[in-house]
Amino acid sequence: MADRIVNGRRRSDDLLLDTALRDFYGAADEMNLSESLISMLSYPERRLDVSVPVELEDGNVKVFKGYRVQHSTALGPSKGGIRYAKDLTGAECEGLAMLMTWKCSLAGIPYGGGKGGICCDPTKLTRREKERMSRTYGARIAPIIGRWSDVPAPDMYTGGQEMVWIMDTICKMLGHFEPAMLTGKPVDYWGAHGRVEATGRGVATCALELMRQKNLDPSKMKVAVQGFGNVGSYTALLLKEAGATIVAISDTTGTYYNPKGINIEKAFEYMNTNPQQRGGKLNGFEKEGCEKIPLNDILFVDCDVFAPCAAQGVLNQDTAGKIKARYVLEGANSPTTPEGEEILKDAGVIVVPDFLANAGGVIGSYFEWAQNLQGFSWTEEEYNKRLVALMTENFTKVWNYSQDKKVTMRRSAYIAAIKRVSDIVALRGVYL
Ligand code: NAD
Numbered sequence: 001m002a003d004r005i006v007n008g009r010r011r012s013d014d015l016l017l018d019t020a021l022r023d024f025y026g027a028a029d030e031m032n033l034s035e036s037l038i039s040m041l042s043y044p045e046r047r048l049d050v051s052v053p054v055e056l057e058d059g060n061v062k063v064f065k066g067y068r069v070q071h072s073t074a075l076g077p078s079k080g081g082i083r084y085a086k087d088l089t090g091a092e093c094e095g096l097a098m099l100m101t102w103k104c105s106l107a108g109i110p111y112g113g114g115k116g117g118i119c120c121d122p123t124k125l126t127r128r129e130k131e132r133m134s135r136t137y138g139a140r141i142a143p144i145i146g147r148w149s150d151v152p153a154p155d156m157y158t159g160g161q162e163m164v165w166i167m168d169t170i171c172k173m174l175g176h177f178e179p180a181m182l183t184g185k186p187v188d189y190w191g192a193h194g195r196v197e198a199t200g201r202g203v204a205t206c207a208l209e210l211m212r213q214k215n216l217d218p219s220k221m222k223v224a225v226q227g228f229g230n231v232g233s234y235t236a237l238l239l240k241e242a243g244a245t246i247v248a249i250s251d252t253t254g255t256y257y258n259p260k261g262i263n264i265e266k267a268f269e270y271m272n273t274n275p276q277q278r279g280g281k282l283n284g285f286e287k288e289g290c291e292k293i294p295l296n297d298i299l300f301v302d303c304d305v306f307a308p309c310a311a312q313g314v315l316n317q318d319t320a321g322k323i324k325a326r327y328v329l330e331g332a333n334s335p336t337t338p339e340g341e342e343i344l345k346d347a348g349v350i351v352v353p354d355f356l357a358n359a360g361g362v363i364g365s366y367f368e369w370a371q372n373l374q375g376f377s378w379t380e381e382e383y384n385k386r387l388v389a390l391m392t393e394n395f396t397k398v399w400n401y402s403q404d405k406k407v408t409m410r411r412s413a414y415i416a417a418i419k420r421v422s423d424i425v426a427l428r429g430v431y432l
Helices: 015-030 035-041 090-107 127-144 160-174 195-213 230-241 264-272 295-300 338-346 360-374 380-405 409-428
Strands: 003-006 009-012 046-055 061-072 078-085 112-119 150-154 222-226 245-251 254-257 291-293 305-308 327-329 350-352
Touching: 009 015, 009 090, 015 035, 015 090, 015 338, 015 409, 035 409, 046 090, 046 127, 061 078, 061 090, 061 127, 061 150, 078 090, 078 160, 078 360, 090 112, 090 360, 090 380, 090 409, 112 127, 112 150, 127 160, 150 160, 150 360, 195 230, 195 305, 195 327, 195 350, 195 360, 195 380, 222 230, 222 295, 230 245, 230 264, 230 305, 245 264, 245 295, 254 295, 338 350, 350 409, 360 380, 380 409
Parallel strands: 078 112, 078 150, 222 245, 222 305, 305 327, 327 350
Antiparallel strands: 003 009, 046 061, 061 112, 245 254, 254 291
């Protein structure tokens, strides 16, 4: 992906990175941030590109591309997920790492932003191939990973198992155990009670706070959730538990729609029963009392709240004007393009931006890291209580500023996040 300079500003051919840069510049200009700080924060501090050779089951070796990007370590160790995705690029990781910087800053936790992953189709790899790939990737990014330097976590198509493979490999290289080097570990292996649900709990907390601010009764709200993976499934479950009607859910196999409400507990059960037969998905769930409609129609169903929790760029110039929801909760990273955002703003749709709405994951990761450093685990109740309190505080901060200054929640969140980072960058200065 090519970079270019337009009017003295960095731009990219990668949609996600370009969106992150444009959002950053818009907020930075409104804050009158100095050009020196703007240009420093336009680039990652460090980007490591690695090759990941993997011996496949047929004995051949395939080389995958891997990345680890540290956008900023101004506030503390960089923090961000590792994803396995078919079309992952280094530029996309740069954009995602930048979003992590703002997310950690806004969340009020002591981290900078990072991101990484491997360009691969994880659905085409066996478990043994994935293990070899994860371990080799871990070994190759090991020089920049550590509890006080860069703390990865799961992201798309990675989970506790991948974290254990990566951590185990790096610990063997170090010759000692270091559980705080990454988060999202299984609960029984230095993970944290509550982490699995944390991102969805954060999205649901923001949705409920928004309803409270708008005097809306959750039990009268119709919600559509795109993506039924880690984030989407718990967002749907927790909003249903709060009284909302979940009218549609989706995954790559299609959209499952029932205007009277989908039984989310049943969807969990369905997804976890014989997942291999259906590829671990909701395929066939229409038999459980809902209608199967085309994949992208979830965007346009009749609902009050739409929570995109799957892919980037789904709310764009072609789709944003057609949604019926009045409130968008961005569970996924970057689901709205700048063009989509303009359309939603003009239509009066309130968008709770990704780095506020889905910060529950990284806040939960921070709790896991803190417990690992202490060697002392908290109860799930304690974890959830602290998570909801911090999410509510952050939501309120962004909401109040957006109401006072009559700006979008994204702009308000950016300004708060950039201010914390740029103040510290200015304080720490540039090495001479
Ligand atoms: P996941 O792999 O667990 O789930 C992704 C889900 O989205 C799957 O159900 C998949 O089938 C579905 N999906 C993919 N493309 C789709 C499409 N076009 N239409 C409908 N469904 C589609 O991933 P996840 O961890 O839930 O992450 C989802 C998003 O949330 C990503 O953007 C990720 O970066 C972001 N996020 C995740 C976390 C976390 O803690 N897991 C934290 C913050 C942000």
